[in-house]
């Protein structure tokens with residue numbers, strides 16, 4: 280797992296590195312600039328292109344000056360450096376790099392006001408105006424200048440973070456910062472890059488190492504962690520010699536309705552391909568033919584209006600919700616399951632029932648798992664203005680209810696009952712199609728059936744689900760849930 284730090288913690292890592300490694304602050308800045316340029320050159324390799332670099336007077340601007348110097352050395356000759364002189368303060372390393380640049384062939388233009396910038400003719404813009412030191416939304420001259428840069432419609436590369444974008448914390452509803460094509464950020468991604476609002480600030484981001492003390496960073500107490508493939512490889516267990524179906528648990532999937540049998544099929548199919556020993560689908564009798572035809576391995580438990588799950592303890596995982604329908608019978612069924620005190624995976628209509636029956640929330644068995652998308656989440660816990668606030672609620676509720684909340688999105692947030700948030704990096708927009716969540720529920724149910732801890736089942740489930748979608752999307756515009764479900768088995772195999 281990569282520990283994700285706040286800007287304040289990153290500054291501490293910066294200070295610690297300078298204090299404990301034989302590296303001076305100005306040399307660390309030089310390393311950061313080199314790392315930026317290395318990455319930049321992989322994206323832009325035509326040295327005939329002209330570049331405008333906008334530098335503020337803090338360390339972000341200092342990086343920009345060092346970058347200008349390095350780009351000159353790498354063959355770019357048409358570079359204009361705009362010195363954004365909107366404040367009196369300047370950082371020491373900025374001053375040193377300015378001095379170094381004085382001796383170079385770079386054209387320098389001082390902007391005392393935004394109006395000093397007439398038009399931007401350069402092909403490419405590098406934004407080094409304000410970095411992670413941003414402490415309030417942009418206003419005045421900064422806002423006008425940034426607007427001017429955005430209006431130019433040039434390709435913008437941001438250094439560390441787009442000017443005006445908060446690395447963490449609530450993002451304002453109206454974003455008036457730099458709109459970058461790409462942000463090349465230092466050592467760790469900013470936590471807010473994982474929020475959908477960041478799409479306004481940067482189309483892509485890439486993280487480059489700049490030599491900060493990794494051991495120090497990993498040791499910091501943090502709320503956010505980025506899941507890495509190595510973590511998944513460590514959690515996954517091989518199938519055992521002499522094992523049999525009983526070794527891998529029995530999953531019960533309570534899903535589907537007359538018009539939504541597909542949801543039950545997708546969940547059950549995903550459960551099979553993720554390796555549950557036995558899978559039973561609790562479906563309406565009208566879906567039996569479909570189930571038997573499509574998934575002969577899956578057993579059925581016909582669901583009628585009086586259904587109660589007898590002996591729930593015989594299942595190692597019970598998932599309820601995909602395509603279930605919201606009705607009095609289903610409400611009774613969910614309430615009955617909750618009172619058996621066996622951990623549940625609750626998705627889709629299971630969540631919608633909970634939203635109507637808030638009294639059941641506090642009765643959820645410990646170690647249960649909720650898998651809402653944004654709308655289901657807000658129905659459950661109230662409307663949220665921003666993803667940052669939504670995530671804070673998810674964190675708090677997971678701790679309060681002693682459950683795991685899987686808040687789904689492009690980057691899914693897995694919130695543990697200990698108050699930690701694990702961010703899943705896999706998955707892609709080709710997966711944005713109905714049924715994809717049903718598959719995720721089946722995958723998580725199968726991992727739970729195989730006796731993985733709840734948090735591990737959620738982390739594994741999100742990762743392999745997204746990774747399967749990534750593999751399939753390599754040569755496809757869209758991937759369907761019916762393709763992802765059977766693909767899970769190969770993904771797990773490759774990871775082991």
Ligand SMILES: NC(=O)C1=CN([C@@H]2O[C@H](COP(=O)(O)OP(=O)(O)OC[C@H]3O[C@@H](n4cnc5c(N)ncnc54)[C@H](O)[C@@H]3O)[C@@H](O)[C@H]2O)[C@@H](O)CC1
Pocket residue numbers: 289290292293307308311335336337338339340341342366368370408409410411412413414415416417418421438439440465489491
């Ligand atoms: N460990 C790291 O992360 C490293 C960071 N470096 C660079 O250092 C940057 C951070 O540098 P600084 O802390 O000097 O911060 P900035 O360069 O972001 O600028 C801070 C200055 O801007 C002012 N300011 C903040 N918000 C403003 C607003 N809305 N309007 C007007 N002025 C505003 C502040 O009062 C302060 O004077 C990073 O983004 C990165 O580019 C690198 O140089 C090397 C190592």
Ligand SMILES: Nc1ncnc2c1ncn2[C@@H]1O[C@H](COP(=O)(O)OP(=O)(O)O)[C@@H](O)[C@H]1O
Pocket residue numbers: 627651652687688689690691705706707708709710711712713714715716717718719744745
């Ligand atoms: N743009 C995307 N990038 C990554 N994953 C995505 C994207 N769109 C959807 N997904 C994944 O697909 C699933 C969709 O779940 P959900 O909205 O509940 O779908 P449904 O209810 O239609 O089955 C989630 O796991 C989500 O992370």
